[in-house]
Amino acid sequence: MNQAIKIEDYPFINNEALFIQKSYFREYGIKAVYKQFRPGIGRAWSRNIIKLYAADGTGLEIGVGERTIAPVSRTILSDAFESHGAADMSLAKVFFRADEIPYADGSFDFIFSEHTLEHLANPLKALFHWKEKLADGGRIILFLPHQQRCCDIYRERTPLPHIVEDYKKNMPDDDQTHVNDFYENVVLRGLTPHYDHYNKEDLASSGNMHHHVWITEDLAELFQYVGLDVIFSEDCVPDRQDSFVIVGEKQN
Ligand SMILES: C[S@@+](CC[C@H](N)C(=O)[O-])C[C@H]1O[C@@H](n2cnc3c(N)ncnc32)[C@H](O)[C@@H]1O
Ligand SMILES: [Zn+2]
Structure with missing residues (x-):
């Protein structure tokens, strides 16, 4: 595997406050001046969770897309794609797939990801890989769509044995297994215009x-399977209400 990239070569953003202001302007234009005080935009609660569980050290964000609540002065912003959906240009500064992280094992104190694991056909492969990239005591912090409060509400939850099968089959990202389910129960219902x-x-x-559909308990099961201790979870993220959050820790 290519492990050529050094963390020291990444252009970390120095001024977090300025970066946040710029991001709001990028997304909302002049309306950002008052919009930033709305909880769903400022995300004070979620940022605080990251502050608590990734208090120091260097992190990696997977699937950053066009917005982030990570501490950008010490978090590498990554994505596999330059744009997401129709026109959302990624904030990522480095590009690789979630299961092909080109940094050495044990490199990160935390891996943070919002609304991305459900896009992977082989989530266990990614989680085992993320665990390898963590230092001992490192954390994985995931914000994910909750089946009951997101566009997947008409779909069945994905049971652990299915995810294990996907792992055993080394399922590639373009696996078509769930396409009909997603198309019929999400796209045709107009839930993802x-x-x-x-x-x-x-x-x-x-x-x-x-690809997959979960609630908080399902992720706790997945973390347990991967050998991560669940140290925090919250079923409904107050400033991103379609989401739950879960934090897993790699033991020494
Ligand atoms: C729903 S968006 C979430 C963006 C942002 N994190 C947020 O919460 O708004 C999903 C993101 O996952 C990224 N993604 C999809 N498949 C991926 C993969 N195999 N590896 C890394 N990122 C991936 C997409 O490019 C996109 O940015
Ligand atoms: Zn699957």
């Missing part, structure tokens, strides 16, 4: 489809 320009056949490989 921003993905309407995708052909059904391209959904999986575009990185835009939710």
Whole structure:
């Protein structure tokens, strides 16, 4: 595997406060001046969770997309795709797939990811890989869509044995298993208007489809399978209400 990239070569953002202001302007234009005080935009609660569970050290964000609540002065912003959906240009400064992280094992004190694990056909492969990239005592912090409060509400939850099978089959990212389910129960119901320009056949490989569907307990089970201790979870993220959050720790 290519492990050529050094963390020291990454252009970390020095001024976090300025970066946050710029990001709001990028997304909302002049309306950012008052919008930033809305909880869903400022995300004070979620930022605080990251402050608590990733208090120091260097982190990696996977699937950053066009927004982040990570501490950007010490978090590498990564994505596999330059844009997500129709026009959302990624904030990522480095590009690689979630299960092909080109940094040495044990490099990170935390790995943070929002609304991305559900886009992977083989989430266990990614979680084992993320655990390898963590230092001992490192944490994985995930904010994920909750089946009951997101576009997947008409889909069945994905049981652990299915995820284990995907791992054993070394399922590739463009696996078509869940395409019909996603198309019929999400796209055709009009729950993802921003993905309407995708052909059904391209959904999986575009990185835009939710392969799997979970609630908090399902992720706790997955963490247990991977050998991560769950040290925090919250079923409903107050400033991103379609989401739950879960934090797992790699033991020494
Ligand atoms: C729903 S967006 C979430 C973006 C942002 N984190 C947020 O919460 O708004 C999903 C993100 O996962 C990224 N993604 C999809 N498949 C990926 C993969 N195999 N590896 C890394 N990132 C991936 C997409 O490019 C996109 O930025
Ligand atoms: Zn699957």
